[in-house]
Amino acid sequence: MVTVSDTLHRQRSSSLAVRLSRFRELGIVAFLVVVIAVATAIEPRFLQPFNVRSILLWIPLLAVIAMGEMMVIITRGIDVSVGSILGFAGIVVGMIFRDYPDFNIYLGTLLGILLGAMLGAINGALISWARVPPIITTLGTLSAYRGLVFIVSGGRQIDPNHVPTALIRWSQRGPFGIQWIPWVVVTALAIAALTYFFLRYTRSGRDVYAIGGNPEAAKLRGVPVERTIFLVYVITGAMAGLAGILYASRFGFVNPGETGVGFELTVIAAVVIGGTNVFGGSGTVLGVVLGCLLLGTINVALAVLGIAATWQLAVYGLVILLAVTVDAIIQRELRRATTGE
Amino acid sequence: MTIGETSSLPETSSQAKPVGMSGRFKALLARPELVTVGLLMLAFIAGALLSPYFLDVPFLLSYTSLSIEVGIMAVGLTFIIISGNIDLSVASTLALVACVAGVLYFDLGVPMGITLVLSLCTGAALGWLNGTLVTKMKLPALAVTLATMALYRGAANVLVGDDSRPKLAWSRDIVFPDWFVGINRVCIPGTPIPLPLVIFLALAIIFGIVLHKTTLGRWVYAIGTNEEAARYSGVPTERVKTLIFTLMGLLSGLAGLIMVSRLSVARYDHARGWELDAITAVVLGGTDINGGRGSMFGTVVAFFLLVFLRTGMGVANIKAESQLTAIGTLLVVAILVSNLTERFRK
Numbered sequence: 144m145v146t147v148s149d150t151l152h153r154q155r156s157s158s159l160a161v162r163l164s165r166f167r168e169l170g171i172v173a174f175l176v177v178v179i180a181v182a183t184a185i186e187p188r189f190l191q192p193f194n195v196r197s198i199l200l201w202i203p204l205l206a207v208i209a210m211g212e213m214m215v216i217i218t219r220g221i222d223v224s225v226g227s228i229l230g231f232a233g234i235v236v237g238m239i240f241r242d243y244p245d246f247n248i249y250l251g252t253l254l255g256i257l258l259g260a261m262l263g264a265i266n267g268a269l270i271s272w273a274r275v276p277p278i279i280t281t282l283g284t285l286s287a288y289r290g291l292v293f294i295v296s297g298g299r300q301i302d303p304n305h306v307p308t309a310l311i312r313w314s315q316r317g318p319f320g321i322q323w324i325p326w327v328v329v330t331a332l333a334i335a336a337l338t339y340f341f342l343r344y345t346r347s348g349r350d351v352y353a354i355g356g357n358p359e360a361a362k363l364r365g366v367p368v369e370r371t372i373f374l375v376y377v378i379t380g381a382m383a384g385l386a387g388i389l390y391a392s393r394f395g396f397v398n399p400g401e402t403g404v405g406f407e408l409t410v411i412a413a414v415v416i417g418g419t420n421v422f423g424g425s426g427t428v429l430g431v432v433l434g435c436l437l438l439g440t441i442n443v444a445l446a447v448l449g450i451a452a453t454w455q456l457a458v459y460g461l462v463i464l465l466a467v468t469v470d471a472i473i474q475r476e477l478r479r480a481t482t483g484e
Numbered sequence: 485m486t487i488g489e490t491s492s493l494p495e496t497s498s499q500a501k502p503v504g505m506s507g508r509f510k511a512l513l514a515r516p517e518l519v520t521v522g523l524l525m526l527a528f529i530a531g532a533l534l535s536p537y538f539l540d541v542p543f544l545l546s547y548t549s550l551s552i553e554v555g556i557m558a559v560g561l562t563f564i565i566i567s568g569n570i571d572l573s574v575a576s577t578l579a580l581v582a583c584v585a586g587v588l589y590f591d592l593g594v595p596m597g598i599t600l601v602l603s604l605c606t607g608a609a610l611g612w613l614n615g616t617l618v619t620k621m622k623l624p625a626l627a628v629t630l631a632t633m634a635l636y637r638g639a640a641n642v643l644v645g646d647d648s649r650p651k652l653a654w655s656r657d658i659v660f661p662d663w664f665v666g667i668n669r670v671c672i673p674g675t676p677i678p679l680p681l682v683i684f685l686a687l688a689i690i691f692g693i694v695l696h697k698t699t700l701g702r703w704v705y706a707i708g709t710n711e712e713a714a715r716y717s718g719v720p721t722e723r724v725k726t727l728i729f730t731l732m733g734l735l736s737g738l739a740g741l742i743m744v745s746r747l748s749v750a751r752y753d754h755a756r757g758w759e760l761d762a763i764t765a766v767v768l769g770g771t772d773i774n775g776g777r778g779s780m781f782g783t784v785v786a787f788f789l790l791v792f793l794r795t796g797m798g799v800a801n802i803k804a805e806s807q808l809t810a811i812g813t814l815l816v817v818a819i820l821v822s823n824l825t826e827r828f829r830k
Contacts, residue, residue, distance in 0.1 A: 221626065275819045276773050278570065278626060279763075283816035286760055290809025298805070400805075408634050421627040453641045460635025464617075467631060471621045 167418040167473070171433040175440060182444040189447055196323045197446075200314060200393060201439025203331035204229075204386045206432055208406075209413045210338040211263075211379030213431045216414055217355040218372055219423030220277035224266060225383040225410055227288035229403035232258045232387030234292050237301035237397040240310075248310045255388040256381045262288055263380015267373035285407070292399045301397040313392045327389050332432075334382070339428040347371055355423035405456075412459050413438050416466045438462075517770045517782035519821065524789045531796035538799055542676035547795045548788075549668035549746065552680040553578060553739035554758055555787040558765040559684075559691050560732035562783045565766050566695070567728060568708040568775025569625035573614060574736045575758040576636035579751075581607045581740035583640040586649025586750030589660065596661050604737045610636060611733015615726035633759070640752035648751045660748055667745040680742055685784075687735070692780030704728065708775030764815040765790055773819060 182189040208225050215222045232255040239246050239254070266284055269275045317324040342348040350371045353361040362368050383403075391397050417434030419426030441462070445454060531538040538544070548555075557574045564571045585603040588594040594602065610632070617628045650658050659665070670679040695701040703724045706714040715721045744750045769786035771778025790811070797807050 269816060269820070273820050274823055275816060279767065279773055279819055280816055282760055282763065283812040283814075286757070286808040286812030287816070288809075288812075290806050290812065293803065293805035294809065298803075408630070411630065412634075415627070421624055451645070453645050455638070456634050457638025457642050460631050460633070460638050463631035464628070464635060467623055467627050468617070468621055471623050475622070 167470075168427070168430050168433060170469075171416065171418070171430065171437055175433070175437050178437070178440050178444055182440075182448060186447055189444065192323055194443055194447060196325075198436070198439045198443045199324060199328050201442060202432075202435050203327040203389050204393065204406075205409060205413050205438065206331045206435045207334055207382045207386050207389065208379070208410045209417070209431050209435055210334060210428070211375070211382040212410050213414045213417070213419050213426045213428070214338075214342070214351050214375045215277070215379055216411075216419050216421065217351055217423055217426045218375055219355055219358070220270065220372065220375070221411070222266065222277065222281045222376060222379050223407040223411075224262070224281040224284040224288055225379060225386075226403035226406035227285050227292065228259050228262045228380050228383035229387045229390060229406060230292045230397070230399065231262060231288050231295070232256075232384035233390050233397040233402050234296045234301065234387075234399055236388060237306065237391055238296065240307055240391075241301055241305035244305075244307070246307075248307050251310075252385065252388045255384045257384070259384015259387065260377050260381035263377045263383070264373070266380065267376030270376060271369040271372040289404075296399045298399055300399065301391070303395040306391050306395050306397075310388070310392045311395050313389075327392060330389075334385075335428055335432050342428065347374060351375060352424065355420075355425070357424075408456075408459055408463075409438065412463045412466075415463055415470075418466075418470070420470065421467055515770070517779060517785060520769055520782055520785045520789060523768075524785055524792065527789055527792045527796060531792055531799070534796060535799040538796060544792070544795065545676050545681065546668070546678055547798075548684075548791050549678045549680045551761065551791055551794065552668075552684050553743050553755055554761040554765060554790065555684045555784075556687060556735055556739040556742070557732075557758070557762040558769075558783050558787055559687050559780070560728075560735035561762050561766045562769070562771055562778060562780055563691070563695060563704055563728045564625075564732055565763075565771050565773060566708045566775055566778045567704045567725060568711065569618065569725065569729075570629065570763070570773075571614065571625065571729065571732055572629040572759050573610075573632040573636055574732065574762055575755040576633045576640070577607055577610045577733055577736035578740040578743065578758070579754040579756070580610065580636040580640040580643075581737040582744045582750040582754050583643045583649065583752055585741060585744055587643055590649050590651075590658070596664055600664075600741060603741055604734060607737015607740065608730050608734040611736070612726065612730040614733065615729025618729065619722040619725050637752060637756075644750065644752055646752075648749045650749065660744070665745050665748040667742055680746070683742070684787075688780055688784050692784075695780055700724065700727075705776060708772075708777075710776075760815070761790060761811060764811060764818070767815060768818045770822070772822075 179190065188194075208229070212222055212225065235258055236251045236255045240248075240251060262284070266280055269280045270277050313326045313330075315325060316322065317326060318329060340348075342351060350361065350366045350368075353364070353366050354368055354371055358368060387397075387403070390402055413434040414426070414431055415421060415434075416437060417426065417431035419431065438459075441458065442455070445458065446452075557578070561571060561574065581603050584606045585599050588599040588602055589596060614625070614629055614632055617623055617632075618625045621628075647653075650660070667679055671677060672679070672682060695704065703714065703719045703721075706717070706719050707721050707724060711721055740754070743754055747754075765786045766778070766783050767773055767786075768789065769778070769782030769784070771782060793810070793814070794807060797810065802810075
């Protein structure tokens with residue numbers, strides 16, 4: 144089916160697509176500026192340090208998981224179980240902190256990451272080797288893992304007095320005594336940087352894009368497709384596990400029926416707003432980080448402007464729909480421009 | 485018993501034709517619904533052993549009403565999934581239609597009869613929007629319905645807030661009309677069969693006939709098997725897809741109204757997470773998640789399996805949250821088993 148002229152068109156369109164994807168990130172920045180401008184116009188105190196800090200505090204949880212979810216979507220998959228993995232890691236590590244108050248918090252964080260990786264590995268094994276479609280696997284484990292959270296915790300919340308103060312301090316203090324860039328934000332940005340290098344400079348990272356671009360071709364070229372897909376879900380699980388600890392640090396409690404519920408939608412929104420193609424094959428770290436920043440800003444703006452929390456879900460849905468539709472229109476125009484239809 | 489195989493898999497039907505008994509027997513064994521029927525019997529036996537109350541027929545029948553909405557959504561989802569698409573927004577559509585009905589009746593004073601018609605139209609419109617975004621924007625159904633899953637439930641939340649219709653603060657006299665509420669307490673005269681169950685079975689039969697005996701049904705299978713090929717052989721693929729998404733919205737809307745009647749209240753968090761149960765019912769019934777294969781009979785059997793499982797776990801005092809783990813695992817295992825048997829057969 145693929146002819147030479149087809150391939151030529153695709154090469155031309157890919158260089159155009161690169162230009163447009165740069166433009167796409169500028170688009171997010173522009174949208175961000177508009178949101179901030181509108182919010183500031185209505186409420187002049189919008190950009191005071193307290194609110195900026197709230198916006199920045201939105202990033203860690205979101206960006207950390209979004210890095211994994213972005214890779215999953217690039218490989219043409221989806222992971223809707225991240226919210227439940229977040230809750231599971233949060234509750235288990237929280238229970239350990241409750242029952243052993245002297246437990247080392249770094250060890251606890253590591254444990255959370257490992258627990259998340261384990262649950263992610265179950266997803267990954269089912270998807271890559273047992274060939275259960277990603278949406279079915281993770282829709283199933285979304286419920287299964289959430290049920291586990293209730294079973295393990297007996298439905299009991301981890302109260303604020305049981306979360307170590309040293310852990311909570313991660314969300315309050317920053318490096319070099321800078322108050323408004325807390326450690327959790329620094330951690331998230333470090334993970335974003337690591338993801339950037341992983342995707343750009345390692346073999347497995349390049350394989351992620353190759354699989355998303357064309358799975359059959361990737362396989363024929365000797366890319367270890369199954370192993371890479373497995374790896375991507377393990378990473379996403381591990382990141383969701385880390386986010387469980389960051390949640391405990393940020394909010395100071397873990398609740399089985401609340402922590403991480405519905406968070407998969409927020410994460411997917413951030414990834415899709417960041418310009419990651421829902422058909423797979425393309426997506427950038429910078430775009431997704433900007434997507435997280437935009438979502439955080441919208442959320443804080445809604446709160447500051449006194450728009451009730453009841454609007455949140457509708458706004459997410461609308462923003463996802465808008466991002467996906469705008470991308471589809473861009474792609475269609477691109478195809479039209481290159482094929483001359 | 486040859487429903488469902490008519491236009492789906494050429495290999496299976498050619499297998500079914502030849503050499504008498506053994507060939508026919510093999511074809512029967514190859515039917516994916518068989519596993520579901522077996523599981524249904526197992527669940528029945530296990531339930532009966534677990535609790536003496538389980539085999540109480542009126543009790544079991546009345547229990548089907550508690551999740552009849554899942555069954556009604558699964559009827560529509562059978563079409564959607566056979567066509568190779570997915571709809572994650574079904575439970576959110578249900579909630580939004582329920583809230584629209586509540587707002588129309590209480591806040592705007594629309595008579596109940598007109599409210600019902602307008603609510604069903606809303607459901608169809610929401611489904612049509614999904615279908616149009618999928619066909620006109622050439623977007624994957626997964627991405628579209630994931631967005632509308634948030635959007636529709638979010639809109640329901642905006643509409644009624646965290647409150648309900650009738651509002652908690654209102655006097656007890658302000659309620660839905662008597663003839664509308666309590667549909668689950670209405671039975672076929674002289675039998676313990678509740679009305680919602682009758683509605684579900686009637687819908688399953690009507691939609692089953694459409695799926696298995698009409699051109700539209702064949703087109704749905706054709707699109708799910710190979711959309712490109714279907715388009716080149718003259719199937720109006722876009723119109724068929726828009727139509728089945730619209731019907732899906734209509735069915736979700738109907739489910740929403742039944743839920744409001746059953747609970748006599750409309751809330752934005754009605755049926756939260758029930759898209760999982762509906763998809764599980766369809767997939768458990770042997771419908772291929774990649775499209776092109778499946779039957780309405782399988783969906784109906786799987787729905788009863790789910791209901792009996794939930795009932796069994798209920799009488800065995802297993803908490804609702806823990807039941808989640810069982811249902812989620814069941815969904816994954818169902819596909820896992822069908823994948824493995826597929827590979828084994830090859």
